[in-house]
Amino acid sequence: MTKDTQKLNSIEKALEIMLKFQDIKPSWGIRELSTELGFSPATVQRILQVLKSYEFVRQNPKNRQYFIGNIFYRFLENLNSSNDLIRIGHKFMEEVASATHETVHLNIIEKNLRICIDNIESPKVLKAGMPIGNQSPLYAGASAKCLLAFSTEEFQDNYFKTTEITPVTGNTIIQPGKLFKELYKIKEQGYALSLGERTPGLGSLSAPVFNYKGQILASLSLAIPEIRLKQKDHLSNCINILTSASKSFSKAMGLGTGKF
Amino acid sequence: MTKDTQKLNSIEKALEIMLKFQDIKPSWGIRELSTELGFSPATVQRILQVLKSYEFVRQNPKNRQYFIGNIFYRFLENLNSSNDLIRIGHKFMEEVASATHETVHLNIIEKNLRICIDNIESPKVLKAGMPIGNQSPLYAGASAKCLLAFSTEEFQDNYFKTTEITPVTGNTIIQPGKLFKELYKIKEQGYALSLGERTPGLGSLSAPVFNYKGQILASLSLAIPEIRLKQKDHLSNCINILTSASKSFSKAMGLGTGKF
DNA sequence: AACACTGTTTTATGATATGAAACAGTGGGG
DNA sequence: CCCCACTGTTTCATATCATAAAACAGTGTT
Incomplete structure (x- = not known):
């Protein structure tokens, strides 16, 4: 699916993770994303924490799974007007x-x-x-x-x-x-x-x-x-x-x- | 506007830049973003290259200004269904x-x-x-x-x-x-x-x-x-x-x- | 109660992000 | 016409920061 993986810098890794939240899929787990993308669970975890702090993803407090954040709606207005x-x-x-x-x-x-x-x-x-x-x-x-x-x-x-x-x-x-x-x-x-x-x-x-x-x-x-x-x-x-x-x-x- | 700036890791810087593309604004220049966010132009430039390669932003080849990418539409379907x-x-x-x-x-x-x-x-x-x-x-x-x-x-x-x-x-x-x-x-x-x-x-x-x-x-x-x-x-x-x-x-x- | 899963934190190591400065184009005004 | 001030971009040595393995800490199931 994704390119040669590995050899990506941290921003690229963060974007690869974000792209996964395009799929119609209710939520992702860390180890799931880890095997899917070939990044270590620690890396996925750290990146998701950052994405979460910016509300690009949210986390279900019960099962701790991650899902897409509502912030993406915020880009639409500029997208439409530009x-x-x-x-x-x-x-x-x-x-x-x-x-x-x-x-x-x-x-x-x-x-x-x-x-x-x-x-x-x-x-x-x-x-x-x-x-x-x-x-x-x-x-x-x-x-x-x-x-x-x-x-x-x-x-x-x-x-x-x-x-x-x-x-x-x-x-x-x-x-x-x-x-x-x-x-x-x-x-x-x-x-x-x-x-x-x-x-x-x-x-x-x-x-x-x-x-x-x-x-x-x-x-x-x-x-x-x-x-x-x-x-x-x-x-x-x-x-x-x-x-x-x-x-x-x-x-x-x-x-x-x-x-x- | 943004927090203490500086002291952000590279992913946070990339996200701060992305957030700027929420504003209803046709396009951004590198030095403009640089002064706005307090990152060096080199850093902004490098991050925008990455964002561009993932189509999160596009670049006007004429005046080389950056504007928001259509990829944000792609998150809507999952957003709606989740x-x-x-x-x-x-x-x-x-x-x-x-x-x-x-x-x-x-x-x-x-x-x-x-x-x-x-x-x-x-x-x-x-x-x-x-x-x-x-x-x-x-x-x-x-x-x-x-x-x-x-x-x-x-x-x-x-x-x-x-x-x-x-x-x-x-x-x-x-x-x-x-x-x-x-x-x-x-x-x-x-x-x-x-x-x-x-x-x-x-x-x-x-x-x-x-x-x-x-x-x-x-x-x-x-x-x-x-x-x-x-x-x-x-x-x-x-x-x-x-x-x-x-x-x-x-x-x-x-x-x-x-x-x- | 033991197991097999989660997500999370720690750690030393080495890769990689960094800003200053130089470079390279562009457009406008005198 | 040429200069100047402004772009975006590249370079490069430095030190910061991201990394993966492993340990940790919860959870639900059998």
């Missing part, structure tokens, strides 16, 4: 939300994963949830495939070289040939469509957002329950609204203005 | 949302600040936004005052000893006497109400959530535009729905069950 994508993009998301009444979300690539960085939930009773922070591999679901499809060839090559493809649901495309074809198709038609690749019964529609250089920044997506996705007129309506919004969004990010 | 409050409470939030059609949010205290950890936005056109990660001091706004009012006396004493009260808007209560009276009133009536203390034109309604020991865990709140808050029937309706939901929520967290 992020042009969210600042500029939210109004396009609102347009799509009010025109489709479906859950709208915005996604980026972070360390080989799709991650949701902004959302507007559908007002309907039957709706798709897509909380901020939700993540998935880049081959499962329209939003993820859209990000991958419009990435550079270099990024794609590197991604497939370093990633093992394992199905998330029965509908996940795992055959490399079929996946390449799908990515090609997405680039051709300018949007991605998926059904149940990540969550059974849940479909997804996604269009790319580019910067002034034409590099992909994000994917703007709709998460739609299967029942509504199968209504042809609703689907084609959603496709039109979404692709049109993503084009305006890209323009707002500088695409086509020749700005440098 | 947090009983969100797992258990979201359904109560949905009840309140569909009964009031106003923006519902859930808040906790983290390091002497109120911080929003979950939300459901109003479906109306004129609505209050309250993104996850939004923060404010504990004396401004209903959600914050509610958290403070039901905190232990010890916490309150310590809070007022270490906090300087500065107005956020013209409506913020800054007179200690008036504030104490307000906190007492909130405890008496079981909910908090505010108008424009944090954002002009925006009102707020908040009720406490307790654990089995009767300690406050969170405040469940409504953010309501001033125009709708002034409709008496709507307001009293919202108060009833919110306080009733917060009581069910507390019960779901174990209050009154005698469970240990």
Whole structure:
């Protein structure tokens, strides 16, 4: 999992430990982290004490296990306000939300994963949830495939070289040939469509957002329950609204203005 | 701001630097952080290189300034799923949302600040936004005052000893006497109400959530535009729905069950 | 009561973080 | 146009600080 371990300085060790608290896992023990990371229990213990004093982790006083601290919420406000994508993009998301009444979300690539960085939930009773922070591999679901499809060839090559493809649901495309074809198709038609690749019964529609250089920044997506996705007129309506919004969004990010 | 500085080990220095990226500030320079924290520029530089390699910060290649990294989004999924409050409470939030059609949010205290950890936005056109990660001091706004009012006396004493009260808007209560009276009133009536203390034109309604020991865990709140808050029937309706939901929520967290 | 687990503290040793100073770019103003 | 003042970055000898093994101290189970 982690690199050659050992030979890391103390800060790197602390960060490696913090990264472990990304996993959806209620808590970690010291010896557990120790064997997982290859650091001695004494080292893990000492680092966790420091992280605890800064509230990056908390400790259950009963079983003394460590779990993630609420301090991470504190970074979100700055993250959102320094992020042009969210600042500029939210109004396009609102347009799509009010025109489709479906859950709208915005996604980026972070360390080989799709991650949701902004959302507007559908007002309907039957709706798709897509909380901020939700993540998935880049081959499962329209939003993820859209990000991958419009990435550079270099990024794609590197991604497939370093990633093992394992199905998330029965509908996940795992055959490399079929996946390449799908990515090609997405680039051709300018949007991605998926059904149940990540969550059974849940479909997804996604269009790319580019910067002034034409590099992909994000994917703007709709998460739609299967029942509504199968209504042809609703689907084609959603496709039109979404692709049109993503084009305006890209323009707002500088695409086509020749700005440098 | 920070403690005695110096005499910190390298991990603590790295964390102090990370904390600086909580501030709503687009970017930091090395010498800027150096003078702010009292570390030598060389030290700041070296630590930022490490943080950068782990994507905790990014660097603008043009002006070489550092800004916060997207990796912080990655912790949210685990944070949400390890947090009983969100797992258990979201359904109560949905009840309140569909009964009031106003923006519902859930808040906790983290390091002497109120911080929003979950939300459901109003479906109306004129609505209050309250993104996850939004923060404010504990004396401004209903959600914050509610958290403070039901905190232990010890916490309150310590809070007022270490906090300087500065107005956020013209409506913020800054007179200690008036504030104490307000906190007492909130405890008496079981909910908090505010108008424009944090954002002009925006009102707020908040009720406490307790654990089995009767300690406050969170405040469940409504953010309501001033125009709708002034409709008496709507307001009293919202108060009833919110306080009733917060009581069910507390019960779901174990209050009154005698469970240990 | 003995065992097999935890998390935690201690310790001498040697690796590694440190700040001053020098270096290397950059942008603005006279 | 050139200087100056400001960046971020690298170097390097010094001494601090992180390290892992082992002992310690709790805990729950058998």
